[in-house]
Amino acid sequence: MKTSATATRTRAKASRPPEPAPEDQGKSRQRILDAAATVLSREGFAGAKLTDIAAEANLRAATLYYYYESREALVEAVMVTGSEHVRHHTEEMLAGLDPSMDAVDRLCAAVESHLRFVLEISDYTKAVIRNAGQVPQHIRKSLDAEIGRYGKLWQSLVDAAAQGTAFRTRAERRTLRLLILGGLNWTVEWWEAAHTPLDEVVKTATQMTRAMLRKGP
Amino acid sequence: MKTSATATRTRAKASRPPEPAPEDQGKSRQRILDAAATVLSREGFAGAKLTDIAAEANLRAATLYYYYESREALVEAVMVTGSEHVRHHTEEMLAGLDPSMDAVDRLCAAVESHLRFVLEISDYTKAVIRNAGQVPQHIRKSLDAEIGRYGKLWQSLVDAAAQGTAFRTRAERRTLRLLILGGLNWTVEWWEAAHTPLDEVVKTATQMTRAMLRKGP
């Protein structure tokens, strides 16, 4: 998730060409984007400085402008990437499921997929979760469509799973979806591997999902 | 929640004493704190500039230093206030409940209380929710105790309500509490009065809580 390069980069005072360490080589553009995702997910939109991002990528801030037009363009790239990635990840997972699978089971699979993706795999998506609400208007706008698609996907899962439960109206099911997904997203604020293994969180989250969608009285 | 004072304050070019508009009078210290809560809840920690806060309070930025030692001191005051307020609000509500009331009903009352307080009443608490994870270490530290107390309160409500359900271990119940409260906190990211009346959200949230804590198979 973050490169293991020494934070304090070796840099002779008036030295010659960079001579990048092995892990520094390769496509800088990607390294910069990764670094931006990491820093954004940690510091937030307004708190993520170009110098931090550059440091995370083992570069100087000015170098970022060779690859991105501006700070905002870089932020936007991270946010768009992150919002596309969760959706694709979840869609692919669902595509791999037995089509005859029960609706509640499918929803639980999505719960697990979302949780693992956000907490273990993608700083990009974590950046989206923590910053979608604080980013400038025009970036927000470019995210809305994609986030809307993911919402629709989840809504279809929730609607199917809520068949025959007390959640009857469209409005109730929308709110239910937002409450569930909200509980999952909020894990980025408190989950620490050291305290609770992710498997445990996943288990309880799916258990909760099942419990609340049981058919019955 | 925000003063209705005209944003562009009347200000003669080389004029005499402030002559504050009626709504500007009274304790500025409080107005500044309120303004800081509003701006923090909207812009986030790093994005909340002193000039924004001052404008919201109909003052100049330099004036804030008459009341607060620094920007961070002001932010800390907002955060501490906000975290105390939710807890007190919920405690008082619980104290007013019939002591014989069912544990699930009590939890639902807390769900309603938390939701209404955060979404309708307090920008302070909204500021806490959106910024607790982005605020500098030493502020965070001063919040932890208070937030911990609120967590304990909720844990006791969840533990009582989860008696006889499938959530048996301490770890499961802790995660359950965090998922529920997370779902509620996340509403600050999506709820808009125009789209869904708060009453509807409350209804669905309590319904969800009941559904997931039903005794049974």
Add this chain to the structure above:
DNA sequence: GTCTATACTGTGATAGAC
């Protein structure tokens, strides 16, 4: 392609008039 140097801008903070 990455760096150093530097210009420009905005923000936190202080001094002192009123």
Add this chain to the structure above:
DNA sequence: GTCTATCACAGTATAGAC
């Protein structure tokens, strides 16, 4: 008690060497 003026610094962005 609030303002204007100003400073100091941090952060974005550009220019140009290598």
